[in-house]
Amino acid sequence: MSYELYYWPGIQGRGEFIRLALEQAGAEYIDVAREPKHGGMKAMLRLLEDETAVQQPFAPPFLRDGEQVIAQTGAILLYLGSRLGLAPEDETGRLWTHQLELTAIDFLDEIHDTHHPIAGSLYYEDQKPEAAQRAGDFREQRLPKYLDYFEAVLAANPDGDAHLVGATLSYADLTLFQLQAGLRYAFPKAMQRIGADYPLSAALHDRVAKLPRIAAYLASDRRLPFCEDGIFRHYPELDG
Amino acid sequence: MSYELYYWPGIQGRGEFIRLALEQAGAEYIDVAREPKHGGMKAMLRLLEDETAVQQPFAPPFLRDGEQVIAQTGAILLYLGSRLGLAPEDETGRLWTHQLELTAIDFLDEIHDTHHPIAGSLYYEDQKPEAAQRAGDFREQRLPKYLDYFEAVLAANPDGDAHLVGATLSYADLTLFQLQAGLRYAFPKAMQRIGADYPLSAALHDRVAKLPRIAAYLASDRRLPFCEDGIFRHYPELDG
Numbered sequence: 001m002s003y004e005l006y007y008w009p010g011i012q013g014r015g016e017f018i019r020l021a022l023e024q025a026g027a028e029y030i031d032v033a034r035e036p037k038h039g040g041m042k043a044m045l046r047l048l049e050d051e052t053a054v055q056q057p058f059a060p061p062f063l064r065d066g067e068q069v070i071a072q073t074g075a076i077l078l079y080l081g082s083r084l085g086l087a088p089e090d091e092t093g094r095l096w097t098h099q100l101e102l103t104a105i106d107f108l109d110e111i112h113d114t115h116h117p118i119a120g121s122l123y124y125e126d127q128k129p130e131a132a133q134r135a136g137d138f139r140e141q142r143l144p145k146y147l148d149y150f151e152a153v154l155a156a157n158p159d160g161d162a163h164l165v166g167a168t169l170s171y172a173d174l175t176l177f178q179l180q181a182g183l184r185y186a187f188p189k190a191m192q193r194i195g196a197d198y199p200l201s202a203a204l205h206d207r208v209a210k211l212p213r214i215a216a217y218l219a220s221d222r223r224l225p226f227c228e229d230g231i232f233r234h235y236p237e238l239d240g
Numbered sequence: 241m242s243y244e245l246y247y248w249p250g251i252q253g254r255g256e257f258i259r260l261a262l263e264q265a266g267a268e269y270i271d272v273a274r275e276p277k278h279g280g281m282k283a284m285l286r287l288l289e290d291e292t293a294v295q296q297p298f299a300p301p302f303l304r305d306g307e308q309v310i311a312q313t314g315a316i317l318l319y320l321g322s323r324l325g326l327a328p329e330d331e332t333g334r335l336w337t338h339q340l341e342l343t344a345i346d347f348l349d350e351i352h353d354t355h356h357p358i359a360g361s362l363y364y365e366d367q368k369p370e371a372a373q374r375a376g377d378f379r380e381q382r383l384p385k386y387l388d389y390f391e392a393v394l395a396a397n398p399d400g401d402a403h404l405v406g407a408t409l410s411y412a413d414l415t416l417f418q419l420q421a422g423l424r425y426a427f428p429k430a431m432q433r434i435g436a437d438y439p440l441s442a443a444l445h446d447r448v449a450k451l452p453r454i455a456a457y458l459a460s461d462r463r464l465p466f467c468e469d470g471i472f473r474h475y476p477e478l479d480g
Contacts, residue, residue: 051392055336058343058389068332072342074314075335092308095315096295102312102342103298109349117357118370119377130358130370137359149298152291 003029003080004064006044006057011230012182012223014073014108015061017101020174021077023217025084031222033060074102077171086171097165100153100172104179107146111186112231114138114238124228124235135238139190143183147198150176154200161200162207169211176201177208182232189239243269243320244304246284246297251470252422252463254313254348255301257341260414261317263457265324271462273300314342317411326411337405340393340412344419347386351426352471354378354478364468364475375478379430383423387438390416394440401440402447409451416441417448422472429479 003022007015015031022029033044047069048057057071063079070076078098081087087097117134118127150164159167164176180201184191195202208214217223226232243262247255255271262269273284287309288297297311303319310316318338321327327337357374358367390404399407404416420441424431435442448454457463466472 052396054396054398055339056389056392056396058346058386070335070339072339074342075339078338079335095310095319098318099295099310099312099315102314106298113353118373119381121377121381130373133358133370137361141359141361146298149296152296156292156294156296158294 001066003027004032004038005029005061006032006047006064007061009034009041010224011227012178012232013061013230014105016178016224017073017171017175018061018063018076018080019222020178020214020217021080021084021086021171023222024169024174024211024213025080025086026213027080027084074098074105077101077175081171084171086169086174088166088170093166097170097172100150100164101175103146103149104172104175107142107179108231110138110142110146111182115233115235124233128237131235131238136240139187139240143187143190144194144197147194147201150179151198151201154204162204164204169208173204173208174214177205177214180205181209182226185226186232186234187239188234241306243267244272244278245269245301246272246287246304247301249274249281250464251467252418252472253301253470254345256418256464257313257411257415258301258303258316258320259462260418260454260457261320261324261326261411263462264409264414264451264453265320265326266453267324314338314345317341317415321411324411326409326414328406328410333406337410337412340390340404341415343386343389344412344415347382347419348471350378350382350386351422355473355475364473368477371475371478376480379427379480383427383430384434384437387434387441390419391438391441394444402444404444409448413444413448414454417445417454420445421449422466425466426472426474427479428474 005015005018007013030038032038033041050056055069057069061073061076062069062071063076070079081094081097082089087094114135115124115131117130124131153164154161157163163169164172209218245255245258247253270278272278273281290296295309297309301313301316302309302311303316310319321334321337322329327334354375355364355371356367357370364371393404394401397403403409404412449458
């Protein structure tokens with residue numbers, strides 16, 4: 001049976017971290033909200049808004065696998081990791097991969113808040129001065145702090161610096177690829193300025209992009225483009 | 241062997257969610273950074289700043305259990321849940337408890353950002369107008385959205401509305417207790433205004449507070465008070 005992924009259509013967003021794992025594993029899945037013949041947005045909203053449902057999700061993305069519905073990007077990848085062969089089998093390794101994913105998601109939240117520091121319910125245009133302030137702090141403090149961390153994790157991996165965890169690809173590597181790609185899109189100047197400080201992360205990005213299934217996915221129309229409705233937004237005034 | 245908890249001394253913060261689980265389980269633990277004889281802050285910073293360490297944490301809290309070091313509040317509770325008898329034993333139940341915890345942590349992040357919308361590296365006093373804006377949106381939109389969600393989860397629990405998961409106490413219940421307590425401290429007016437809409441969550445708070453081990457903990461000096469250095473801060477100008 002196919003996995004069913006539920007996420008807002010039109011943006012990569014948090015759903016993209018799930019898509020990359022499903023694509024790399026060659027798993028069958030339906031991207032429900034983007035496919036009207038499978039119910040489209042209506043099917044997603046029905047699941048999202050049913051307050052009487054047992055194990056109701058708080059927000060997309062969520063995944064349906066038969067009877068089970070799982071929300072929260074980190075929890076979905078924890079669930080899929082062992083099933084798709086994208087995480088170690090032992091508890092210590094699985095937990096470490098998950099911990100890295102949760103840290104990456106914290107990073108992602110901070111990336112989002114560079115253009116929405118005041119409220120997700122307002123437009124960027126309604127919080128531009130505040131966004132400029134927050135983005136400045138992000139570029140100077142938070143961006144290098146997170147990038148330093150993931151670079152150090154690669155360098156310290158006893159199984160080699162080609163992967164975050166162990167000697168084979170994990171969903172955490174796919175996530176770091178997506179973070180690198182998104183940051184280069186959103187903050188090209190900042191990443192140009194400091195990118196050379198992160199050779200292991202850059203090399204991982206390039207290797208992931210060339211994995212046959214990922215390369216095919218990136219070239220397909222299943223891969224949505226980065227855009228200014230997503231999490232990674234290129235606003236030149238926030239870059240520098 | 242005792243668990244070792246590492247977290248900033250002086251505030252409840254994210255460490256409190258771990259402490260509540262350890263206390264309720266009657267587990268032996270050392271709150272390392274608060275106990276100079278166990279190494280204090282120095283011991284914490286040594287683990288935090290060692291970039292060559294395998295499985296280095298990004299930030300506190302982190303937990304040491306023998307050789308294993310686990311960071312990220314959600315991952316720590318996932319690890320402890322089964323060991324302390326505070327989560328279901330089956331995968332579906334464990335994942336659902338974890339998913340609720342991750343949603344609670346998202347809520348907590350938004351609570352934090354009401355007083356720090358621009359940068360964690362600045363003081364509240366340097367971002368007061370922005371905080372007032374963000375807190376207004378939080379009170380009107382996000383606070384009821386999250387509270388609605390947890391109330392609905394309690395109401396939909398097929399094993400009864402006394403717990404978020406199953407028929408017994410889980411760490412997610414302890415987390416919802418702490419969120420309720422913190423919100424009443426930080427936003428007394430807002431919670432007074434809407435608190436009656438959440439009778440199940442309020443009842444859970446009161447029951448947890450009376451659990452013998454939790455009551456003893458709350459009355460001890462191990463329980464730090466809420467304060468304006470923590471995540472839940474009472475700034476009257478942000479309440480309403």
